[in-house]
Amino acid sequence: MALPHAKPGTVVDVRPLGRAIANTSTATLVKTDTLEVIRIVMPVGKDIPRHNVPGEITVQCLEGNVEFHIGELKRELTAGTLLYLEGADEHWLHANEDSSLLVTILLTHKASHRNDGALEPCPFCAR
C-alpha cells in the first residue's frame, strides 16, 4: 500500500532502511505543486535510465553506493553524500549496492518540461 504523502509539519522517517530495504519500495514522501520529495530504493544492480527533469534536484544517498552519471561525468554517492543538478541536466544511475536515495525535486519549471525523443521518459516526473 502506498504511503500517504506527508502533511506540512509531519515528521517523516528517512533513516537508512538497513535489512528492510529488500521489502521497501520507492515512495513519494512529500508532494505539493512546487516540491516533491521521494525516497528511491535501488536494489544492487538496478539502473535508472538516462532522463532529465525540468527543475533543479538534490540527491542524497541515505545508504548504499550509487554511480551517478551526468553527461560524461561519473560520481559516486555513498551514505551521507549529496549532489544537486540544474534543471534539464541528463543523468542516469546504477546501484553498486542495495541503496536508498532521498531526492528533492523542484517542480517550478513544470511548464517548461520537455522530454525529447532521445531520452527515456523521466520515471519521477511522468505527468
Added chain:
Amino acid sequence: MALPHAKPGTVVDVRPLGRAIANTSTATLVKTDTLEVIRIVMPVGKDIPRHNVPGEITVQCLEGNVEFHIGELKRELTAGTLLYLEGADEHWLHANEDSSLLVTILLTHKASHRNDGALEPCPFCAR
C-alpha cells in the same frame, strides 16, 4: 573561511559532524536562483527565533535533537527525520542537543517575501 557553494554534480558531505560539530559553523552548501541548501549547526540550548520564509522548505535532522515549533504545534526532530513546511508558515527552533540540520529552501516565492513587524527577520533569507 566560508565554504564555496557546490557546483552542479559536486559531491557534498552531509554526514553527521560528530565531535567536529563544536568547531563547525552553519554553511550554505548550494545556492542558485531557485534553491538553497544550508547545513545549520545548533549548539545545545540555541534558539532560532520565530520567522518564516516565503517558499516551501524541508528540514532534515542530521544529528542531535531539535524542537521544531510551528504555530502552536511542537515537533521533535531526531537524526534521520524530516519535515516540510509550506511557504510563510511561522516557525521557531530550539536545540535540545548539539544538532545539525539540512535545510532545503525553495526560493520560488522570493517575489512575495513578506516579513511583517511581528516577526523576527528570517536568518536564512535576509536579502
